[in-house]
Each structure stands twice: as C-alpha cells, then as structure tokens.
Amino acid sequence: MSNPFTAVDNSIDIVGAVIFAMVxxxxxxxxxxxxxxxxxxxMYAAIIMISAMQIFQVVMQMLLKNFASFRIWDIINYITxxxxxxxxxxxxxxxxx
Numbered sequence: 001m002s003n004p005f006t007a008v009d010n011s012i013d014i015v016g017a018v019i020f021a022m023v024x025x026x027x028x029x030x031x032x033x034x035x036x037x038x039x040x041x042x043m044y045a046a047i048i049m050i051s052a053m054q055i056f057q058v059v060m061q062m063l064l065k066n067f068a069s070f071r072i073w074d075i076i077n078y079i080t081x082x083x084x085x086x087x088x089x090x091x092x093x094x095x096x097x
Contacts, residue, residue, distance in 0.1 A: 005061060017058040020051040046083040050076055
C-alpha cells in the first residue's frame with residue numbers, strides 16, 4: 001500500500017504533533033503544580049485527551065502509512081465541542097456576563 005500522504009502533509013502533521021506534545025506537557029504541569037478548580041482540571045483533562053488523540057493520529061499516519069479511524073475523529077470533535085461549550089460558560093462566568 002502506498003502512502004497517501006505527501007512529504008508536506010507529513011511535515012505539517014509532525015510539527016502539529018510537537019505542538020500538541022507541548023500542550024500536553026504544560027497542561028499536565030499546570031494540573032500538577034497549581035491548585036485549580038475541579039472545572040479547570042476537567043477542561044485541562046479534555047485538552048490533554050484531544051492532544052493525545054491528535055498525536056496518535058500522526059503516529060498512525062507515520063508508522064502505518066494510514067490514518068486513524070473516523071471514529072477517532074468523531075471522538076476528537078465531540079470532546080472539542082464539549083470543551084468549547086465549557087469554555088464559553090466559564091469565560092462568561094469569569095467576565096461576569
């Protein structure tokens with residue numbers, strides 16, 4: 001099976017995976033070091049899950065020359081939507097809207 005991804009695709013995805021790895025590092029660091037509210041910890045956990053699944057997709061693409069299941073993308077989209085919903089309400093509460 002030939003690789004359906006070009007070198008440009010792979011390069012962009014590798015850079016993205018590195019950025020997502022940094023997101024995971026900082027999110028874990030903030031959870032570990034700070035006294036966050038439960039809501040903030042849940043939001044950071046969602047960010048960690050989304051980032052980990054994005055990295056998983058890149059690893060699948062690079063090692064197996066394939067892409068992750070569309071189910072993975074459905075899960076990523078649902079978690080992202082729930083995270084954005086929580087962020088919208090949290091920001092409104094913090095800004096006293």
